[in-house]
Amino acid sequence: MATSATSNADDRSKPAPMKHVEHPPLTGSTLIWGTLALALATFMIVLDSSIANVSIPAISGDLGVSPAQGTWVITSFAVANAISIPLTGWLVMRFGQVRLFVISIFLFVVASWLCGFAPNIESLIAFRVLQGAVTGPIIPLSQALLLSSYPKAKAGMALALWAMTTLVAPVMGPLLGGWITDHISWSWIFYINIPVGAFAAAVTWSIYKERDSAIRKLPIDKVGLFLLVVWVGAMQIMMDKGKELDWFESTQIITLAVVAVVGFAFFIAWELTDEHPVVDLHLFTSRNFWTGTVSLSLAYGVFFGNVVLLPLWLQQYMGYTATQAGIVLAPVGVMAIILSPLVGKSIGKVDPRILSTISFVVFALVLWMRSRFNTNADLTTILIPTVVQGVAMAFFFIPLVSLTLSGLSPDKIPAASGLSNFARITAGAFGTSIATTLWENRAAMHHAHLTEKMNLASIPTMQTMSNLQAGGLSSEQALAVINRTIDQQAYMMSANDIFFASSMVFFILLGVVWLARPIKLAGGAGADASGAH
Structure with missing residues (x-):
């Protein structure tokens, strides 16, 4: 009897399970x-x-x-x-x-x-x-x-x-x-x-x-919340300040990286064992949730890194103003707005994995086209991949979000959406830092290779110097012009490397998308997934 009474008291002390009421559309x-x-x-x-x-x-x-x-x-x-x-x-x-x-x-x-x-x-x-x-x-x-x-x-x-x-x-x-x-x-x-x-x-x-x-009055997971603040805060500051402080040449960046990794490890261990975690990591037991989240996050990280890189290259080495660079990027929304409703209608009839494949293939094509740019590229040449990219964007979010949320009960969708968006935004921060850092590092390498054969003893160098000096420049000014030209070529070649590598990453991500289970096509994002767990 005592055991039964204790059990009943424990049951009364626990929060009642939350009942989800599904409202009509x-x-x-x-x-x-x-x-x-x-x-x-x-x-x-x-x-x-x-x-x-x-x-x-x-x-x-x-x-x-x-x-x-x-x-x-x-x-x-x-x-x-x-x-x-x-x-x-x-x-x-x-x-x-x-x-x-x-x-x-x-x-x-x-x-x-x-x-x-x-x-x-x-x-x-x-x-x-x-x-x-x-x-x-x-x-x-x-x-x-x-x-x-x-x-x-x-x-x-x-x-x-x-x-x-x-x-x-x-x-x-x-x-x-x-x-x-x-x-x-x-x-x-x-x-x-x-x-x-x-x-x-x-x-x-x-x-x-x-x-x-x-509403369910859950106790506050103070330890989980503290660990979340520590590792996410350390990671985000590391990503924002890494380039400025020369990454792991800086003690501050090393310290932030250690705090982020250790904090993340403790956070995972705590959240998986706590009765009322602040973040429901058990969502990752759903096969479609983790495959959708990984595909969406990695693809978004690569995409966003290139979105940041393109205007930087245009403004710093192609003579574009900030407004002109913005105008070059603006047409990406045209095809996306036109095609998104069509993709939305087809999501209940076509396997989202097929639609995601279309997106990744078009992204790969766009980035391959950009990898063929040179310093003589005119506005039309730069705009064509941007317009085509709108097609990839239309087929990007909708199918992958639909796939990620498939098989989840409506009461789990806010938590799943929050966790998926967190992974996507974090991947975007990583993508930006990686793209800009690689751009500078590869440019330094290309600059060194281009200047290996350029010295005052080489005939092309002397001819170029003579032509510039004949135009009224001093020898120092002529050398500065030559160095600027080499810089322009080096950063162009570096951007080409990143565009091409990003194109290959999208092809690799096709395999991740197809790890997901097929979902029932009658219900889109709210449909049950066949064997999603």
């Missing part, structure tokens, strides 16, 4: 307004992650700090955001999907207002930390709420609408941020979030407040 104007509000929230967050990038010189000058200090405006947001994204699943159980989503948007609006009013760099960085921390749940929850708004058979269309906002916003961010900074004030890159966020929060609450998920 939205219809008519309610569905349109709900989709618009969720899309605007996603657009606002993705836009904000890139809009400040081109404004750093203006912010640094206005607040009286160096550009290097100014980059912490970006880094602080990225670190806080990276930490908060994987907490989405745990926070949903504590507060409910709709309530958490609306609260996050409201706090983001407040943080944006504070950023605009920041009087010095210290306060701006603090408010950007707040801004990044509260945005974590917004993108995963916009995805989850959108999927719950549509019938399962139209889940692909819901994902297509979500994907279009994530495709357009990164292109719009630098263009809009540059225009606002040049014509108004950098503060307004934050103020523009206020009306958009207020509208999105109000409409979302009015439509979805009766559709909130059940």
Whole structure:
């Protein structure tokens, strides 16, 4: 009897299991307004992650700090955001999907207002930390709420609408941020979030407040949360500062790397054994979740590294302005916007692995085309791969997200979406650092090879020097011109190496996608996976 009584007491002390109520899909104007509000929230967050990038010189000058200090405006947001994204699943159980989503948007609006009013760099960085921390749940929850708004058979269309906002916003961010900074004030890159966020929060609450998920009062996993902050924070700062500090030549970078690796190891061990972990790592027991997440993350890391590399090359060695480089990248969204609805409609009829294969093959083709660039490439030559890349983007997010979330019950989708988005964003940070570091290292190697036979005893060098001096340049100026020309060629050759290697990586990733189980084609992202676990 005593044992039975103790058992009953233990059962009463444990939180009751969360019951998931599946709400009917939205219809008519309610569905349109709900989709618009969720899309605007996603657009606002993705836009904000890139809009400040081109404004750093203006912010640094206005607040009286160096550009290097100014980059912490970006880094602080990225670190806080990276930490908060994987907490989405745990926070949903504590507060409910709709309530958490609306609260996050409201706090983001407040943080944006504070950023605009920041009087010095210290306060701006603090408010950007707040801004990044509260945005974590917004993108995963916009995805989850959108999927719950549509019938399962139209889940692909819901994902297509979500994907279009994530495709357009990164292109719009630098263009809009540059225009606002040049014509108004950098503060307004934050103020523009206020009306958009207020509208999105109000409409979302009015439509979805009766559709909130059940709340489960779970204890706070303080150890797991602490370990998450430590290893993610150390890793993100290492990625942001690595290039500036010459990577592992720096004691600071080595220390951050050790902290990140050790913290990650302890975090994994703790989360797999804790009764109420902050991050549900057991999601990786689903075959389609881990194959989809790995494919999406690695592909996004390679893609994003090249997205950063291309404008750097255009601006530093091809004479393009920041605005011109932005215009070159802008057409990537054209084909993506046109084709995304078609991909969304086909996701319930065509195996997502086939659609993902199309994306990876087109990405490989685009990067191979770029690997053939030379310093005489005109605007048309550079634009053609960019336009074609829109096809790859249309077939990228929708099938892979559908594959990743297949076979998961609706109550697990917020946690799965948060964890998948965290892996994707982290891979993007790695991709950026790896691409830019390799670019400089390979350029140094090519520069050394190109200059091996160039000396004052060689006839071509002497002829070039004579021609330049005949044009009025001193010998020092002539040598500087020659060195600049060699630099241009070296960085072009280095970019070609990275484009070609990236092309090969996409072919290799095809094998990862096909490790996933086929999913039932009637239900898109919400469908059950045959043997997904």
